[in-house]
Amino acid sequence: MFSPKFVALVQALRGLPSVGQKTAQRMALQLLEHDREGAAQLARAIVAALEGIGRCESCRIFSETPVCPVCADNHRDATQLCIVESPTDWLAIEQSGAYQGLYFILSGHLSPLDGIGPEDIGIPELMNRLANSPVEEIIMATSATIEGEATAGYIMDRVDPARYKVTRLAQGVPMGGELEYLDAQTLSLALKSRRSV
Amino acid sequence: MFSPKFVALVQALRGLPSVGQKTAQRMALQLLEHDREGAAQLARAIVAALEGIGRCESCRIFSETPVCPVCADNHRDATQLCIVESPTDWLAIEQSGAYQGLYFILSGHLSPLDGIGPEDIGIPELMNRLANSPVEEIIMATSATIEGEATAGYIMDRVDPARYKVTRLAQGVPMGGELEYLDAQTLSLALKSRRSV
Numbered sequence: 170m171f172s173p174k175f176v177a178l179v180q181a182l183r184g185l186p187s188v189g190q191k192t193a194q195r196m197a198l199q200l201l202e203h204d205r206e207g208a209a210q211l212a213r214a215i216v217a218a219l220e221g222i223g224r225c226e227s228c229r230i231f232s233e234t235p236v237c238p239v240c241a242d243n244h245r246d247a248t249q250l251c252i253v254e255s256p257t258d259w260l261a262i263e264q265s266g267a268y269q270g271l272y273f274i275l276s277g278h279l280s281p282l283d284g285i286g287p288e289d290i291g292i293p294e295l296m297n298r299l300a301n302s303p304v305e306e307i308i309m310a311t312s313a314t315i316e317g318e319a320t321a322g323y324i325m326d327r328v329d330p331a332r333y334k335v336t337r338l339a340q341g342v343p344m345g346g347e348l349e350y351l352d353a354q355t356l357s358l359a360l361k362s363r364r365s366v
Numbered sequence: 367m368f369s370p371k372f373v374a375l376v377q378a379l380r381g382l383p384s385v386g387q388k389t390a391q392r393m394a395l396q397l398l399e400h401d402r403e404g405a406a407q408l409a410r411a412i413v414a415a416l417e418g419i420g421r422c423e424s425c426r427i428f429s430e431t432p433v434c435p436v437c438a439d440n441h442r443d444a445t446q447l448c449i450v451e452s453p454t455d456w457l458a459i460e461q462s463g464a465y466q467g468l469y470f471i472l473s474g475h476l477s478p479l480d481g482i483g484p485e486d487i488g489i490p491e492l493m494n495r496l497a498n499s500p501v502e503e504i505i506m507a508t509s510a511t512i513e514g515e516a517t518a519g520y521i522m523d524r525v526d527p528a529r530y531k532v533t534r535l536a537q538g539v540p541m542g543g544e545l546e547y548l549d550a551q552t553l554s555l556a557l558k559s560r561r562s563v
Contacts, residue, residue, distance in 0.1 A: 214378035
């Protein structure tokens with residue numbers, strides 16, 4: 170009943186994650202009724218991002234240059250390679266400031282039931298990245314979920330254990346974590362991996 | 367730490383209603399990583415909507431033509447004018463199929479504390495619309511909130527009661543509404559306005 174261009178806009182907004190029909194309609198109304206400048210800005214930002222942002226040919230993070238600033242930085246430790254599942258995980262580690270090595274960003278995790286295999290998440294590219302590189306330690310920073318573990322396991326089966334030291338992020342009680350709200354699995358793991366102080 | 371074009375995209379997405387930093391980041395990642403075609407489509411839809419959608423000069427609903435299809439429809443009853451607060455309210459009434467008259471769409475409701483006065487929501491345009499029109503009945507369909515009531519009251523004070531019949535949507539128990547979950551005000555109102563069957 171609204172104009173066709175409005176319907177098309179609502180439809181396009183529904184493609185965003187966790188946006189349903191009602192939310193998309195509210196967004197379209199907001200853009201048209203109260204924020205036309207913001208709407209034009211959003212369209213320009215999308216086009217600029219699509220045209221300007223590719224992937225770093227070394228680590229696959231979003232980058233506006235063929236090699237991203239992190240990979241191009243001579244001060245980073247090229248003997249360490251941290252493997253993450255997504256750009257957001259990459260961002261979380263970078264923002265922690267605790268890591269000075271390089272990265273490789275997968276496109277998610279293996280999920281055979283959804284038809285997502287090694288080629289879909291970039292494992293062949295990872296193998297290419299490892300070949301002829303000075304990497305000594307591979308830090309598996311995939312998620313602590315069944316799929317994340319499976320992905321880490323799949324990769325570990327394919328790298329030479331004589332050549333690389335393979336490590337995994339420590340698991341346990343998070344900082345500020347109250348024990349009563351912690352799930353039983355994490356708690357039992359933290360207990361098993363207890364260390365003397 | 368992400369590329370500037372990515373940051374600009376996240377910033378633009380944050381302008382959408384109820385989208386915070388984390389959600390905007392997830393949206394931007396989704397658009398760039400999994401749905402570049404959808405992203406291009408969204409940018410095109412926004413531009414097309416901004417360029418193609420204006421307001422009906424008679425009722426102020428979004429329209430791609432100077433006069434919207436509803437106002438241009440000779441079969442609608444031009445003696446009834448239903449006043450709503452927003453295009454979504456207009457849509458809700460149109461979709462009910464229960465109304466055959468015409469509309470006038472305000473831009474929200476009066477809110478003196480936020481500095482939103484009669485000029486901001488289109489009341490002068492409403493007065494122009496009423497002048498020299500065949501309208502006989504004004505149906506106040508603003509929200510059943512304090513602001514909606516105040517807006518309706520403001521308008522009612524400014525129309526000639528000798529010339530127009532002014533009505534208000536009935537209030538009471540909604541269809542399928544279970545009494546135990548109904549607020550006390552609605553219930554007391556429904557009780558006071560009880561009718562014999």
